Amino acid sequence: MKSELRTVLFLLLAFIYIETSAQNQPVDYVNPFIGTSNFGTTNPGPIAVRGMANVSPFNVAGPQNLPLEKDSRWLSTPYIQENTFLTGFSHVNLSGVGCPELGVILAMPTTGELETDHLKYGSTYSEEKATVGYYSNKIDKYHIKVEATATTRTGVSKYHFPAGKSNILLNLGLGLTNEEGAMVKVVSPTEIEGVRSVGSFCYYKPDEAYPVYFVARFSKPADEFGVWKKPRKYNGVEAQWFLKNGKARIKKGHTKEIIGDSIGAYMRYDFDKPSVVEMKIGVSYVSIENARENLEKETSTRTFDQILAESKETWNTYLSRIEVEGGTDDDKRIFYTALYHSLIHPNTLNDYNGEYPKMKTRETLKTEGTRYTTFSFWDTYRNLHQLMSLVYPKQQSDMVKSMLQIYDESGWLPKWELNATETTTMVGDPAGVIIADTYLKGIRDFDVEKAYKAMRKSATQLDNNPLRPGIQDYINKGYLTTKTTKSGSVSTTQEYNVTDFAIAQLAKELGKKSDYKMFSKRAISYRKLFSKEFNLLRPKNDDGSWLTPYNPEAGANFVKNLGFIEGNAWQYTFMVTHDVKGLMKLMGGHRAFSNRLQDVFNKNQFDMANEPDISYPFLFNYVKGQEYKTGEKVSELLKKHFKNTPDGLPGNDDTGTMSTWAVFSMMGIYPVSPAEDKYALFSPVFDKVTIHLDSAYYTNDKIEIVKVAKSKNSNTIRSVKADNQSHPKFFISHKKLTNTDFLNIYIE
Amino acid sequence: MKSELRTVLFLLLAFIYIETSAQNQPVDYVNPFIGTSNFGTTNPGPIAVRGMANVSPFNVAGPQNLPLEKDSRWLSTPYIQENTFLTGFSHVNLSGVGCPELGVILAMPTTGELETDHLKYGSTYSEEKATVGYYSNKIDKYHIKVEATATTRTGVSKYHFPAGKSNILLNLGLGLTNEEGAMVKVVSPTEIEGVRSVGSFCYYKPDEAYPVYFVARFSKPADEFGVWKKPRKYNGVEAQWFLKNGKARIKKGHTKEIIGDSIGAYMRYDFDKPSVVEMKIGVSYVSIENARENLEKETSTRTFDQILAESKETWNTYLSRIEVEGGTDDDKRIFYTALYHSLIHPNTLNDYNGEYPKMKTRETLKTEGTRYTTFSFWDTYRNLHQLMSLVYPKQQSDMVKSMLQIYDESGWLPKWELNATETTTMVGDPAGVIIADTYLKGIRDFDVEKAYKAMRKSATQLDNNPLRPGIQDYINKGYLTTKTTKSGSVSTTQEYNVTDFAIAQLAKELGKKSDYKMFSKRAISYRKLFSKEFNLLRPKNDDGSWLTPYNPEAGANFVKNLGFIEGNAWQYTFMVTHDVKGLMKLMGGHRAFSNRLQDVFNKNQFDMANEPDISYPFLFNYVKGQEYKTGEKVSELLKKHFKNTPDGLPGNDDTGTMSTWAVFSMMGIYPVSPAEDKYALFSPVFDKVTIHLDSAYYTNDKIEIVKVAKSKNSNTIRSVKADNQSHPKFFISHKKLTNTDFLNIYIE
The missing domain is CATH 3.30.2080.10 (GH92 mannosidase domain)
Known part of the structure; x- marks a missing residue:
């Protein structure tokens, strides 16, 4: 019955979509290539609304892609529009971030003999197309057309192979970062399962690396399958004895786990005519079993085309929450692509069954609503959550609830949470701003007293406070000094002010008068850093004297400076919108x-x-x-x-x-x-x-x-x-x- | 009821053991230290009769153990009596082999702060004791007494900790060889599970590396647990950004998989008084689930002392199959230790539930009897199987059946099979000798026709014959030439002769007269290599001329030479005992x-x-x-x-x-x-x-x-x-x- 209903629903949706597409729906205006150059770090690969999975073309590995090559510089995206050398499609990716992370579970279709070195099997590509939930290109070297779409937790690809010998490679060695370690196992001629280690966002906190699990299913059973491993090269006397030292080992037909830093699995076909293979990769941050369930529940027996149509329709439902008239065609494209980008992160962390990993220890927990992740709060507290509260309040409510789950699990609200790890990148204590803003806008279906307690904790705990380093100086002096921190004493003071203002507003609403007073007073302590001389903010030393000599221009273009994080006095002084x-x-x-x-x-x-x-x-x-x-x-x-x-x-x-x-x-x-x-x-x-x-x-x-x-x-x-x-x-x-x-x- | 019965049985066995131990049972004469020096490559760690698990002290890592350090030379044992620096206890090991392999799943108890670098946590040791199924020492640095025993598939350790902070480390990075790759996960404060990649026996066939699975259980819940990973050191620009580059990452409380080349898990305790923790590590070559079942079924809730008593009693039952009187005490020790060594390999490959990995592809299969492994047939065809046929015919029968399983799975009889991989080390085609000898000695409860077919296949297939390289020359000329192989043309001819003699004998018994004739004729073709001039065997060239000049002494001490493998003419000429x-x-x-x-x-x-x-x-x-x-x-x-x-x-x-x-x-x-x-x-x-x-x-x-x-x-x-x-x-x-x-x- 359920699947019948689904079919009816699908046909209905498909009908509506076809019926209305002639008129140009919001979904038709999205251009997923916007932001794929100029360090926008978005990617054109398909993704569901706040999806966990995303099938991104991966073109940042190999000297062919210099100067925008992943290991030669700080590079935080799996795809760059200018690059030309494709080495696969990664299935978990971040969009629009400044730090390298994820960009793993790389699939690549090839033809001919099996080659597992991405520098050799990589290829240029052409005929690139991307619309909402859809990406397609042709891999020049192999004359393979690739199409990709996605559900929330599953990447779905369609490979159009020419006749002859073909391969689908799952390379677990290659990834956007150098975080390594994977396990892969061929379960059957139509299924591969595995785990990949990810983490070290911003090359920071490698201790908190964590696994992402996956299950890949193939629409056609492989004629041959296997795994490979490229081990480390031995040195010393052992190198003399060791045959194949440092060379890839191909293990044809192997059905047990292979584990290591540079490993992969392959499916191999011998087609007597041009043939299509569809591949679905379900992902999970909990377990292989959940990855499999995600894949099964979200894609069932549906084809690529059915999944694509559903994806587009869902996206259209979300994007249509805002309708625009007038403006140019480009205006609409810019607008709906921007709205699309605002619906990618924060993204879903929990599996289909509600399970998700607990902060840090990663025990399995279960959520009622959606447990969101990728909380880049230093960025998003300024406008994204306000957009959510206005247009997608249910999502915003679940985001706040996710924040409280994180607080329950770790004792602290998130700052830059990613897949149940707290990266603690950037400065400030922005969670409270988001919670207060949400509540004050009337979205109140969360435990506000708990939330208030959590906000207050980071604002008041003097020792071992991971969210507010320098809090003692902040409270005693009203500001951080050039002694408190070597980087951003003024801007951190401003961020704390903003949050304290938010706490004050919520305190007022909740009738906590003395808190309202205290935090309101705190919220304007930045004033002590205002320099009449420069008519701008200026860092102070530990003894209360001004930092001298002082150049308010210093700090632009991400140059480190004592007073400001990622900016200078000009770029920060007006960031006191509450005052x-x-x-x-x-x-x-x-x-x-x-x-x-x-x-x-x-x-x-x-x-x-x-x-x-x-x-x-x-x-x-x-x-x-x-x-x-x-x-x-x-x-x-x-x-x-x-x-x-x-x-x-x-x-x-x-x-x-x-x-x-x-x-x-x-x-x-x-x-x-x-x-x-x-x-x-x-x-x-x-x-x-x-x-x-x-x-x-x-x-x-x-x-x-x-x-x-x-x-x-x-x-x-x-x-x-x-x-x-x-x-x-x-x-x-x-x-x-x-x-x-x-x-x-x-x-x- | 079952556990009651077990208790009764245990008490009975313990009673018998105590009662009779006064009289010195065979088991009391075994000295597990014999062979632990002079490259004997045995180890003193406890093992069950033909056990899969073995808890060996591991003292071959680190410069402290030079010149007998594992990476500085060809070294094939986890323990050497002269060495002094202990870095743990490995749970799967080979005994008496000439090639490095296994020596992994290393456990080490320490005290004080957590240290995961074996070069730092390693220690000297003293008060070393070893008897059948039992090993004990004191780790000097930590004042920890370690005791160990084993069941067939489980290593059992007892750590006597002093008061204070203590750790049990499971180091999956360290191992006897440089084969790498592991996954480990803390399941609960009393359980750790994992996989370790092993293989590359003799630095050969790294393609056939395979996983060994384990589950470790602890008698006391840890006060703290975690995992660690020491990643590869990054180079280039990334090294500048990467905090903790190349340093070990400790992940306290982490409950998901950690994967990589150099990883481990730890349990940590804080004892207010001296305390004992028992650790059981079940192993399997099929799966973690099977490793857990092996552990549970073989050790149940039994204590270290109960398991030890049972192990000793089982060993005594086996050793008592031969009783000796007279001779000195040392004679008895030498004899029973030798008999003990003959009961270690071949060892059990299948799990408690009968499952074992198929040759090469490692799909899970199930066996009725015991599937044996570690078939070093070039060695053991000469006497070990004969001893088995005489004293332990059921074991010999199961070994032959295991050989036929291998034939069914891979198409060929084994040569040097190890944990479902064919290492193809050494020369000759010895399986047929073992089968014929077994059958002719009246042990016939196996499919002899299949066995004969398998023997005949390797003796007759001219192309792609992995067991008899050079077979074409052997059949055409009667011998391999200096052109056929660069190493051991004469000795390989002799080995084929011995096997052909065996086939002839079995053919005769089975009434295959023409085969009997053919193989009997073949079996004496070595005669063509007998040099009247030297009165010894001598290699011939492709044109039938003698290898000239010729020094029959060349080839002693494992120096490579054209005619003989690991020997010279003197050491081979009489190896024609069938003629x-x-x-x-x-x-x-x-x-x-x-x-x-x-x-x-x-x-x-x-x-x-x-x-x-x-x-x-x-x-x-x-x-x-x-x-x-x-x-x-x-x-x-x-x-x-x-x-x-x-x-x-x-x-x-x-x-x-x-x-x-x-x-x-x-x-x-x-x-x-x-x-x-x-x-x-x-x-x-x-x-x-x-x-x-x-x-x-x-x-x-x-x-x-x-x-x-x-x-x-x-x-x-x-x-x-x-x-x-x-x-x-x-x-x-x-x-x-x-x-x-x-x-x-x-x-x-």
Whole structure:
């Protein structure tokens, strides 16, 4: 019955899809190549909404790909648009990150004799195509057409082989990073299972490496199968005796585990005519059994084409939560691709059966909802979760619940959690901001008291506090000093301020008055680091003196400096959006503030690719008479950095943060201050944006943002009406926005 | 009920053991240190009769053990008596072999802080003791007393820790060879499971490396546990970024698999008083599940002391199949230790449930009887199987059945089979000799027609014949030439002759007359290589000319030479025991033969450590009037080479072949010509030897060999009586021997 229902549903969906595709659905505007160049570090491979599996073409290994070769430089993506030498398709990947990790379980179809060295079996490719949930190319050397799609936890490939001898290689030695160690076993002529060690994100915390499990199933039984191992080369006397020293060993027909650093398995076919083999690879972070169950439950007996159609339909359902009208075709492509990128990470960690690994010790636990992972909170606390709260509140709720699971398991909220490991990369303590923002926006189906306790813990525990290094100086002096940390004393102080502001807001809402007072006071301690001399923030030494000599420009382009992480004083000073009025006062009033802000742009200190800056353009909304500049800057930045091209992202997508900036910016609203109930309003790109609201969380079923523009090329906001009532300011609260049917933004 | 019965049985056995131990049972005479020096390559660790598991102290790693360090030279044993630096206890080991293999699953108890580098945690040791099924020492550095025992598939250790912090390390990185790759997982605070890759016996056929599985259980739950991994050191730019580059990573509390070349797991305790932890490690060549079942079924809830008592009792049952009287205490120790060594290999491959890996592909198969492995047939065809047929015929029958399983699985009989891989080391095609000898001795409960077909296949298949390289020349010319092979053309010809003789004998028994004729003719083709000039065998060239110049001494001490494998002309010429009369004729009669044989000894060309020579001393029995020399030589060789000391074996025990030589020699009977129903008779060491016969194969229940000696120091055999009837010759057939109650050997 169930499978009958499924078939009916499938046919129905397929019908709807075909029926409507003529009109160009949101899904049709996604261009998965955006961000695959200019260090965007996205990949064009198919992935389900917040999928665990992703089939990415892998073209970063081998001298053929220099200078963008994975071992020759810091490189954090399995695919780069400019590269040409393909060595397979990796089945677990990160999207838009700045650190190398995953990029493993590499499958590669070849023809002719068995060759297991990727430098030899690799090939150029052509006829590349990518749409939502679909990727295809032709491997030149072998004349094999490859197509790929994916479910949440399964990568599905379709290999079109010519007649003759063909191979499907599963290379567990090759990967994006140099983390090594794998086990693989051929279970039958149609199944391979295995484990691969991954970890050491950012070349950091190798101790927390962990396994990813997989099961690969093949639609045609292999005529021959086997495994291989390339062992380390022996030295000394043993090298003289050892035959095949350092050479790959092929073990034809072997049915037991093979284990080692450089190993793989193969299926081999001898086709008398051109033939198609479909391969499904289920993955899991819990066990091989779960990988198998994920594969079976998610793909059942469905074909590649059925799975692809379902994937597209699901994506379309998600993307259609926001409908846009007007704008160019490229605008729509940029918008929906950005929205697509915001739906990749955080991604699903739990298996189909709900099981997922516990933080650190990796015991098997079970979740009710989705356990999300890949929490790059230093990035995403600034806008991505705000987008989720508005458009996908159920997801945001599950993300908060996942954060609380992590707290239960490890004693601490996450900072940069990845597959049940805490990478503790970047600075600050951003989890609290996300939780407060979510709760204050009315998404409250989680244990807020527990959440508050967890936030408060990292804000107050003085010893052995992994989330807030330097907390003692922060509390005693109000800031970290050049003695507290060699890197980013000012920016870390600012991050703690932002979180303390968020805690204060939540404390207020929960009636915790003394906490509200305490954290509100703490939240503005950055003021002590404001230098009148430079009219910018400036590091202080342990004795309270200013860091001298001081060059506020130092620190741009990721150069390490004492005061700021990944930035300089220009790029951080305005990152106090919770205290804009305070900063204005420090700077000498509205005009001084607005001039200094304009200086950032004039002096070319604004870095679109760097999170601390991304709210800067919207700060003009705080200055009466200067609001028009917001629209101007946003329009300019969108045009310059966000394009319908592979280099169409300003840099790392930062797990969707950059893309989310574009999504909000193109809609004319931006959540300018995290944990503050406030969107900046400015000129949207589109004539009309319809945001469908989730009835489980909101009473209104949609918001329509309408641009009423006198001139086509103007960005100058003049006035706003909400449901035809005049709206006094160029900010709107979340509550008012979500209770508004029509938000008219008037542009001259 | 079952466990009650078991307890009763145990108490009964313990009682019997205590009761009888006062009288010194066979088991009490075994000295497991014999053969642990002088390259005997036995180890003193406990092992069950033909056990798969063996807990050997491992003292061959680290510069502290130079010059006998495992990586600095060819070294094939986990333990050497002279060495002093212990780095653990390995749980699968080979005994008495000349090639490095196994020596893995290393456990080591330590105290204090966790240290995972064996060069740092290793220690000297003292108070070493070893008896059958038992080994004990004290690890100096940690003041830990270690005791060990074993069941067939489980190593059992007892660690006596002092108060304080203690660790039990399972190091899967370290091993006797450099074969690498392992997976380990802590299942619970009392259980660890894992897989280790082994293989590359003799640094050969690395392609056929295979996994050994294990489960370790601990009597006390660990207070802390974890795994570690020491990854490869990164080079290039990545080395700059990578924290802890090349350093061991400790993963405390980790409960998922860790995989890699250099990994391990640990259990950690904090004892408030001196405490004992018992550890059981079950092993399997099929799966982790089977390793667990092996452990559970074989040890159940029994304690170390119960398992030890059972092990000793089982050993005693086996060893008591031969009882000796007279002789010195050392004679008994040498004898029973030799018998003990003959019961180690071949060893059990199948799991408790009967499962074992298929040859090469390692699919799981199931056996009814025992599937034996470690078939070093080039060694053991000469005497060990003959001892088995006489004293342990059920084991010999199962060994033949195992050979036929291997034939069924791989298409060929084994040559040097090891854990379901065919190492194809050494020369010749010895399986047929063993099968024929077994059948002709009346052990016939196997499919002889299949066996004959298999033997005939390797003797006749001209192409792609892995067992008889050079077969075309052998059949066409009667011998291999210096062109056929660069190493051992003469000795290989001799080996094929011996096997063809065996096939002929079996053909005759099975009524295959034309085969009998053909193989009988083939069996004496070595004669074509007899050089009148040298009165020895000599290699021939492809054109039939003699190899010139020719130095018959070349080739001693394992120096490679064209004619002979591991030997020279002196050491091979008499290895035609199936054609002694023919050789006599070639040499010019009885006297010339006997003089030439004496020359071997006089010229110091006899090598007790080398198999081709080991029947030489008994050949004097073929020369009327010279028979006394057999007893003389045997006595002299026993005294010189077989001692109750660590260097008490002449060299590699060769999976019991050397020890079996001693067993037969000390009993006064020797199976001088394989597949020929003939024991040479000479002076036994003991006054009386009682061989108990297996009623399933023999009608008599025992044979008593009685030495009737006039003078204490004489070895000169004068006459023999069988059941008080005069026996005309100094040979006796197997049939007559096993039907004789009393064999009196008269010595003057």
